[in-house]
Amino acid sequence: MERSIQAIYGWLLALPACLLLAAFTHWPALASFLDSFWSTPKGRRPSQFVGLDHYRRMLVDDPIFLQVIWNNLLYALITVPTSILLALAMALLVNERIRARGLVRLAYFTPTVLPMVAAANIWLFFYTPGYGLLNQILTAFGLPDTNFLGSRDTALWSVMVVTIWKEAGFFMIFYLAALQAIPPVLEEAARLEGASHFVYLRRVALPLLMPTTLFVLVNALIGAFRVVDHVVAMTQGGPDNASALLLFYIYETAFRFWDTGYAAALTVVLLLVLGSISVAQVRFLDRRIHYR
Amino acid sequence: MPEVRIERLAKRFGTTVAVDEVSFTVENGSLAVLLGPSGCGKSTTLRLVAGLETASGGRILVDGRDVTGLPPPARGLAMVFQSYALFPHLDVARNITFGLEVRRVPKAERAARLREAAALLGLEGLLHRKPSELSGGQQQRVALARAIVAQARLCLMDEPLSNLDAKLRQEMRKEIRELQRRLGMTMLYVTHDQVEAMTMADRIVLLKDGRVEQVGTPAELYAKPATLFAAAFLGTPPMSLLALEDGPEGAVVAGSDVCVLPGRPGRGRVLGLRPESVRLAREGGHRAVIESVEFLGADSHLACRIGRERLLVRASGHLDLSTGAEIGLAWPESAVHLFDAGSGRRLEVV
Numbered sequence: 001m002e003r004s005i006q007a008i009y010g011w012l013l014a015l016p017a018c019l020l021l022a023a024f025t026h027w028p029a030l031a032s033f034l035d036s037f038w039s040t041p042k043g044r045r046p047s048q049f050v051g052l053d054h055y056r057r058m059l060v061d062d063p064i065f066l067q068v069i070w071n072n073l074l075y076a077l078i079t080v081p082t083s084i085l086l087a088l089a090m091a092l093l094v095n096e097r098i099r100a101r102g103l104v105r106l107a108y109f110t111p112t113v114l115p116m117v118a119a120a121n122i123w124l125f126f127y128t129p130g131y132g133l134l135n136q137i138l139t140a141f142g143l144p145d146t147n148f149l150g151s152r153d154t155a156l157w158s159v160m161v162v163t164i165w166k167e168a169g170f171f172m173i174f175y176l177a178a179l180q181a182i183p184p185v186l187e188e189a190a191r192l193e194g195a196s197h198f199v200y201l202r203r204v205a206l207p208l209l210m211p212t213t214l215f216v217l218v219n220a221l222i223g224a225f226r227v228v229d230h231v232v233a234m235t236q237g238g239p240d241n242a243s244a245l246l247l248f249y250i251y252e253t254a255f256r257f258w259d260t261g262y263a264a265a266l267t268v269v270l271l272l273v274l275g276s277i278s279v280a281q282v283r284f285l286d287r288r289i290h291y292r
Numbered sequence: 293m294p295e296v297r298i299e300r301l302a303k304r305f306g307t308t309v310a311v312d313e314v315s316f317t318v319e320n321g322s323l324a325v326l327l328g329p330s331g332c333g334k335s336t337t338l339r340l341v342a343g344l345e346t347a348s349g350g351r352i353l354v355d356g357r358d359v360t361g362l363p364p365p366a367r368g369l370a371m372v373f374q375s376y377a378l379f380p381h382l383d384v385a386r387n388i389t390f391g392l393e394v395r396r397v398p399k400a401e402r403a404a405r406l407r408e409a410a411a412l413l414g415l416e417g418l419l420h421r422k423p424s425e426l427s428g429g430q431q432q433r434v435a436l437a438r439a440i441v442a443q444a445r446l447c448l449m450d451e452p453l454s455n456l457d458a459k460l461r462q463e464m465r466k467e468i469r470e471l472q473r474r475l476g477m478t479m480l481y482v483t484h485d486q487v488e489a490m491t492m493a494d495r496i497v498l499l500k501d502g503r504v505e506q507v508g509t510p511a512e513l514y515a516k517p518a519t520l521f522a523a524a525f526l527g528t529p530p531m532s533l534l535a536l537e538d539g540p541e542g543a544v545v546a547g548s549d550v551c552v553l554p555g556r557p558g559r560g561r562v563l564g565l566r567p568e569s570v571r572l573a574r575e576g577g578h579r580a581v582i583e584s585v586e587f588l589g590a591d592s593h594l595a596c597r598i599g600r601e602r603l604l605v606r607a608s609g610h611l612d613l614s615t616g617a618e619i620g621l622a623w624p625e626s627a628v629h630l631f632d633a634g635s636g637r638r639l640e641v642v
Contacts, residue, residue: 188344189377193391193442194365203394207381 029271035264047261054265065266067241068249071156075245076224079163084216086168088209091175092201105176112170120233123162124149127234149235155243159230167223171216178212179205218281225273246270294355294368294445294478295320296341301350303336310336312502313350318495323472323479325489328499329525334482335450337499341480342371342448354446370444374451376435378423385410385419388437409441412471429460436468440475447472449481453488465491486526490514498522516629520636523564523629529593532570534563534601535633548599550578553628553641561639564629567593567606570621577620582613596621 036054041047058065094105111119126133127148135145148158182205190200228247231237237244237252244252250270254263296318303311311333318324326334339345341352343364352360359367378387386393388409392402410416413433423431432452439447452468453461469492472479483489489496490510498505498513498521506518517523523531535546536558543558544551552563580596580603587610594605594613598621605621613619630639 183375183377185373185375185377186379188364189371189373189379190390190394191344192342192364192369192371193394193438195390195394199394203390204379204381210381 032264032267032271035261036268038261040259040261050261054262057262058265058269064241064244064249068244068246071242071244072225072246075156075160075163075227076221079160079167080217080220080224083164083167084171084213084220086164087171087216088175088213090168090172091179092205094172095176095179108169108172110169111166112173114166116166116229117233119162119166120230123158123165124234127158149243150239152239152242155235155239159234159243162230162234163224163227167220171220174212174216175209178209182208214281218277221277222274225270225277246273296324296446296478296480297351297353297356298337298341299351299353301337301340301352302348303333303340303345304348309502311340314497314499314502314504315350316495316497316504316507318478318480321476321478322494323469323481323492324495324497325493326480326482326497326499327486327489327493327525328484328505330484331501332499333502334484334499336502338371338448338450338480338482341367342369343367367446368444369446369448370439370442371448372435372439372450372452374454376423376431376455378431378434378438380423383420383422384415384426384434387423387434388415388441390438391442405441405443409437412440413437428456429464432456432464436471440471445478447477447479449479451483452481453483454485461488468492487528490526498525516638517564518638520562520564520631520633523631527566529567529604529606531564531566531629532601532603533631534565534598534603536561536563545578545598546600548601550580550598552578553630560633562631562633564631565603565623565627566629567604569627570603570605570623572605572607572611573620573622575620577622580619580621582615582617582619584615585611585613587611 037049037051038047039050039053090108094101094108098104114122129135129145129147129150132148134148139145146154148154186204186208187197187200190204195203225245226247227245228251231243231245231248232251235243237248241249246266247270250263250266253259253266298314298316300313300315301311302309302313314333314337316324326337328334336345340347343359343362343366347360350360351358354367354369379390382390385406389402389406392405397405406419410419413436415430415433415437418426418430418434423434426434432455435452449468453464456464465488471477481488481492493510495507496510496513497507500521506513506522508516513522513526517526517531520533524533534552536543536552537546538544538557538559539549539551541551542555543553543561543563545563552558578598580598583595583597583602586593586595591606591608592611594607594611596603596605596619603621625641628641630641631637632639
């Protein structure tokens, strides 16, 4: 009796979380998966079972999808390592006893706390052709005026710069916390053994930061495939889909073109990407770089 | 092997003085212990010698060479830290040879020296474990091996045993001392544990509030404590200290008419008596009241009261005495220590 009441309490306490997760995470994921095998209902024509048609379309019939995937891979490949390296460098710098350390830390972290739309507006101004900050600098040096966000060659790269600028400060906080968790006595011991500061960093501090690097890496990768706000605020995917990323493409397909069946299939692809990143983390990396 | 000379060494942190003109010498191949309560400046002194802190004044001479301004690796010393400071991501072997690798010692020599150090400390079977897979005692051995493998001329130890349990501590005490003798190392050892100091040291440097209180062999410090602080700090149980007053026939214990130093003044003086040098008098003796009896097996500790002062007596065996009983106490003249209450300095018993 006592035990069953305990069990009821337990379930009641877990219920709100279970309901929320089921209603807004698990059910939509499952529904997307199922919907991806059905065509989009249109007017008088109800939804029909089409099997793997949507997936075939992605690979054979949809150059935009391939472009978006390529864009997103490039985006992840460039922004993730760059922002991590930058974050590490910034953390190492502000972990030293430098002048105005608090101010520098604050400065590095500011981009992270800025709302995306505000940040995008700042950068829109930087990038503006004609009188934007970057173009003023370019023309001052006699270089041609560039429409950073409006040209196929530079749009994606310009978005990447903003991402790196915004993410690096965020990741820096994790590195800074990890650096401060390393007992200072380790550096003293290394110094006594004849290690320079650089040797200490390379042989002691960096290996001890590996768990943090893994954590940041996974988060950055997942983040890179979930980005939509940068694109919406700055380029709307343009020009000519040059800066469109996967989630933005899903959004457009679902809510601008109302091709919900195809959007469901695209969502499944996104879920697969995110899922495999997580699995890779748990399976391969986690075990190898934890020491304690 | 070097001789270490510390001359008027000082360290100030802002306005607080952590080390105040400390001077002492560590002989070639000997073990000196820096002893004192926490906050006495012993660890800071050690860190100054290591070069981990910069001296505010004074000199550190190793083998006659002034190393005061040199960076730590240029001083040719090894150090064992209280927390061992092992690198958690490296296995035991790599931890031990870390310094050799950094200093680019050839691989073959590295392996040979590792084997030697591991054999010396019984670590052969653990070389491929990570520090987190070792017990506290084993971690301690790895830290020692790392200090030894460097073949440093001078080894510094910062409370190396304080994280071990009592039994292990006793073993490691012996082992470190043996190792130091066998390798002929000069060792400067910091501890707050007077038992460690008494059992291991060739010389003890007793510190208090950043100043040297007394320097000497353990026997000297025990037999002739130079100050009240030294008297109270060394010995378990510690020396009883009794304030004296002037009486009609000489110095009496404060608050009583028990005359302990006939014909001599008592005011402003403190009498010191080691518990083991006081015995129960069969008849006569100085009258005292028993406050408590502690039976420890081989002997008993009697806490007695004379006037306002308390006195501890160590008597062998089990005693059939009850609290509140009056007894007579006696001690030889040679067991009497006398101190000036104001300055705390030792006075000769005249």
